[in-house]
Amino acid sequence: MFVKNGFYLYLALSIMIKMKHTLTAFLLLLTGFCFSQSKTEIYVIGNIHDSVPNYHPKILFEILDKVKPDIILHEVDSQGMKDYENGIKITENEIKASNAYLKKYPKTLRFAFDFEGRNQYRKDRGMVPTDNLSVKLIDSLYKAKQLAPSEVKIYENFNNLTKDLMKIAELAPENFNNATTDQLSGKRQNAQYSELLKIIEARPEFAKRFVVKPNGEKISYRDGFKLMSGFWDLRNQTMAKNIYKVAEAHPGKKIVVLTGFLHRYYILKELKRINDGKYVTKEFYD
DSSP states (O other), X not given: OHHHHHHHHHHHHHHHHHHHHHHHHHHHHHHHHHHHHHSEEEEEEEEOSSOBTTBOHHHHHHHHHHHOOSEEEESSOHHHHHHHHTTOSTTSHHHHHHHHHHHXXXXXXXXXXXXXXXXXXXXXXXXXXXXXXXXXXXXXXXXXXXXXXXXXXXXXXXXXXXXXXXXXXXXXXXXXXXXXXXXXXXXXXXXXXXXXXXXXXXXXXXXXXXXXXXXXXXXXXXXXXXXXXXXXXXXXXXXXXXXXXXXXXXXXXXXXXXXXXXXHHHHHHHHHHHOOSSEEEEOTTO
């Protein structure tokens, strides 16, 4: 009798231990599931700003309606966002699609995420218009066959990368929102801000031409372009930090970032670098 009762006691204890392990495993699984469900999702959507047959506000609205973000971030500063809200400068694909989405989902939050005062900042320091003037001068030297062979190679590579991206921009948005195009965009921007700078630093023409800044001081094409090259990094790094701050302030939300597609590679790279587990990045077509 004692042996029989002991057997039943052993059996009962074994069942209880197994149930405890099963329950523990279930709770761990549930906790992990809830954690993954609550993690902020960030969708960085690279855009063509102007409406074209293959990309216009209706297409972007359909993308937004599929993702259903709680928050939309616009590539403008605080003043630009105020202009949008007041119906000023409603010309680009992003704000037109965003307005349509807000009309359908009125509780959607919208914020600016660009470098504050970016346009005036560039003008005050002479980055604008020296950046475009420098590229135009390189082009004129190229057409006049005055560039050295190594400089010709740099400029032709820049032009070829630009043409490749322009062809991709004629396709559906999935084509300019993927890792392959991000890599190509990175090469193109490096060609502009690092490789072209080699020509500008080496040739005397860029040190002898000047523009006048708003404060009346002169700045050479060379110095202005060098400042713009540095600003490309500063601006994108700042945008990524601003996105991070929004993600931190709104945990567990879906955030769509609307940016020009040439910025996408840099923003994604920075978001990955500064991520401390608060969010995951996703593609709108996954």
